[in-house]
Amino acid sequence: MTDSPPADFIAHLTGSQRHLHAFIQSLIWHPADADDVLQEANLVLWRKAGEFDSTRPFLPWAMRIAQLQAMAWLGNRVRSQRRFSDTLLETIAAEAISETAGAGNELRNRALGDCLQRLSPAHRELVARRYQPGGCVNEVAAERGSSPKAVSEMLRRIRLGLLACIERTLSVCPP
Amino acid sequence: MTTATLDDLLNGLVDDLLDDADLQRLQELLVSDQAARCRYRRFLTLHSGLRWDYASAARTVSTSQPGLASRRRPLAMVLLAIAATVVAGVALAWWSSAAVPVKALLTTTDIAIASGSLTWSDGARERRVEAVGDQLPAGRLTLEGDSASATLRFADGSTVTLSGECELTISDQGQKLLHVLRGVMTADIVPQQPGRPMLVHTGTAALEVVGTRFTISTTGAQTLLSVEHGSVRMQRLADGQAVLVSKHQEALASLDIAHPLASRVRMEQPTAWSLDCSRAPPSHWRATWSPPQGDQPGFLRAVPYIAGRSQQGTPLIHYGITIPAPAGENIPFVHFTAASRVRLRLRVTHIADHGHVEVMICTHTTSGAFGGTFMATVPLDQHAADADGWRTVALQMADFLPARASQPSMVDREAVFILPRSTSAQTGLEVSELQVNVP
Numbered sequence: 156m157t158d159s160p161p162a163d164f165i166a167h168l169t170g171s172q173r174h175l176h177a178f179i180q181s182l183i184w185h186p187a188d189a190d191d192v193l194q195e196a197n198l199v200l201w202r203k204a205g206e207f208d209s210t211r212p213f214l215p216w217a218m219r220i221a222q223l224q225a226m227a228w229l230g231n232r233v234r235s236q237r238r239f240s241d242t243l244l245e246t247i248a249a250e251a252i253s254e255t256a257g258a259g260n261e262l263r264n265r266a267l268g269d270c271l272q273r274l275s276p277a278h279r280e281l282v283a284r285r286y287q288p289g290g291c292v293n294e295v296a297a298e299r300g301s302s303p304k305a306v307s308e309m310l311r312r313i314r315l316g317l318l319a320c321i322e323r324t325l326s327v328c329p330p
Numbered sequence: 331m332t333t334a335t336l337d338d339l340l341n342g343l344v345d346d347l348l349d350d351a352d353l354q355r356l357q358e359l360l361v362s363d364q365a366a367r368c369r370y371r372r373f374l375t376l377h378s379g380l381r382w383d384y385a386s387a388a389r390t391v392s393t394s395q396p397g398l399a400s401r402r403r404p405l406a407m408v409l410l411a412i413a414a415t416v417v418a419g420v421a422l423a424w425w426s427s428a429a430v431p432v433k434a435l436l437t438t439t440d441i442a443i444a445s446g447s448l449t450w451s452d453g454a455r456e457r458r459v460e461a462v463g464d465q466l467p468a469g470r471l472t473l474e475g476d477s478a479s480a481t482l483r484f485a486d487g488s489t490v491t492l493s494g495e496c497e498l499t500i501s502d503q504g505q506k507l508l509h510v511l512r513g514v515m516t517a518d519i520v521p522q523q524p525g526r527p528m529l530v531h532t533g534t535a536a537l538e539v540v541g542t543r544f545t546i547s548t549t550g551a552q553t554l555l556s557v558e559h560g561s562v563r564m565q566r567l568a569d570g571q572a573v574l575v576s577k578h579q580e581a582l583a584s585l586d587i588a589h590p591l592a593s594r595v596r597m598e599q600p601t602a603w604s605l606d607c608s609r610a611p612p613s614h615w616r617a618t619w620s621p622p623q624g625d626q627p628g629f630l631r632a633v634p635y636i637a638g639r640s641q642q643g644t645p646l647i648h649y650g651i652t653i654p655a656p657a658g659e660n661i662p663f664v665h666f667t668a669a670s671r672v673r674l675r676l677r678v679t680h681i682a683d684h685g686h687v688e689v690m691i692c693t694h695t696t697s698g699a700f701g702g703t704f705m706a707t708v709p710l711d712q713h714a715a716d717a718d719g720w721r722t723v724a725l726q727m728a729d730f731l732p733a734r735a736s737q738p739s740m741v742d743r744e745a746v747f748i749l750p751r752s753t754s755a756q757t758g759l760e761v762s763e764l765q766v767n768v769p
Contacts, residue, residue, distance in 0.1 A: 177378035239357050267379045286380045292345045311341040
């Protein structure tokens with residue numbers, strides 16, 4: 156631990172942050188909680204840098220560590236946290252990790268950026284307000300004098316449109 | 331169950347609008363259907379991605395929505411910062427890969443780099459920083475030169491002072507993030523926004539700073555934190571232990587996890603200290619050692635080191651005996667008073683360097699902040715050599731001149747290293763005795 160991890164490890168770690176965050180959020184839904192778990196996972200990854208076999212893919216290894224961190228986090232909040240069963244979470248994680256090997260995460264991210272730009276100004280504004288730090292449908296609904304359910308319904312249409320746009324570009328997910 | 335129903339449930343999940351019954355329905359569906367789980371992953375990936383990319387949507391929203399851009403920082407940047415805080419070395423990679431606008435983050439307010447250099451880089455570009463008032467974007471700062479120091483100010487008035495050999499990366503994407511690779515940094519941080527403490531990372535520790543004045547001294551193997559005002563949360567990276575270090579306290583985070591991480595009241599340093607050349611020096615000292623032979627004393631001989639860089643970037647090689655605390659680098663070990671004397675017994679093989687050698691001392695204040703570097707010049711012709719060539723030199727506090735005007739005196743400072751040195755290899759400087767005391 157005297158030396159910093161090698162540059163390629165740091166590059167892997169920095170390049171995988173977004174993917175790791177999405178993976179953790181699929182196990183822990185609340186965004187701020189996912190942020191915390193990502194932070195803890197990064198610490199563990201950094202400490203375990205010496206154990207990483209550079210001849211193997213980085214992301215599956217990092218995701219397994221992130222999964223352990225997420226499960227530990229959920230384990231500490233078993234009473235208060237709404238969550239899926241451990242069995243389902245393990246299945247979701249295992250499938251995400253196995254999918255990672257062939258998936259073009261960077262392409263997916265880029266596709267999302269392009270698809271966002273194709274939204275109407277009104278839809279972009281709604282997305283921006285919903286996803287800005289601390290944003291939630293209740294807050295947006297209050298600003299607009301609408302109900303949270305109505306705002307969520309608008310977001311549903313936008314999300315499905317974005318997913319369709321991304322899938323048209325990538326065609327990864329089975330029907 | 332139809333895809334539309336699944337999408338409704340997923341949408342409700344991410345908007346936190348599902349009741350327990352809906353959540354149970356979703357779980358049952360996901361357990362039984364692989365395609366539903368794939369859809370779930372896609373939906374949650376989109377949800378996460380929008381938190382990173384919401385700013386991309388915001389950029390094209392009409393400017394008639396003033397609250398949006400100005401009220402909050404882009405979350406993607408905050409997430410980057412949060413994630414970056416926990417890993418040493420991560421920050422720079424992000425800065426060089428992310429499309430962060432180049433804007434001034436720091437302003438130099440005080441620079442003393444007579445024989446050193448301060449360099450800014452963002453991975454793609456590099457430039458020397460030489461003048462007070464220079465505006466610097468986020469990036470990596472490298473200070474070279476054993477007597478060099480530089481103070482830089484953030485827009486909110488917070489300052490950081492670097493001294494000696496120091497290397498760090500700095501960013502502020504709604505939250506100040508510093509990664510100090512090596513060296514001594516004193517920070518005077520104004521109260522930060524709630525929930526966004528300044529984050530400082532070294533190879534061995536992670537610090538959270540809300541608003542305080544503190545100093546860190548770090549090498550690859552340890553980080554010493556001294557707090558002058560306020561408090562700082564320090565986490566030891568080796569095992570995750572954390573401690574709150576308060577006013578007038580210090581804590582040392584190293585790779586050794588056998589002992590609990592603890593804060594302690596900053597110890598007063600003795601006013602007397604002496605070099606013992608009868609035994610081999612600690613491995614972190616820079617010198618070669620000759621053990622005693624017969625009636626000849628043991629002594630330390632100067633070795634070459636990079637003292638700084640010229641305007642053209644050429645290394646300036648000096649020859650010195652670097653004497654830090656036996657316990658480790660950047661740890662104070664002797665206190666200077668107005669009456670302190672520094673006594674040396676030294677020898678040279680040739681009288682070069684215009685007939686003098688120098689004694690440089692780098693100091694901290696008693697509260698742990700950088701206290702300045704000071705230099706005394708020793709004209710050899712004023713100190714007669716004995717039959718074996720040894721000369722005895724006694725220096726008073728007034729003999730030591732400051733490297734920067736803002737730190738004019740060595741009185742009430744604590745030495746973190748003492749460096750007898752010459753600028754010529756021919757000098758062949760050797761030291762057999764060095765004492766600090768108050769007669």
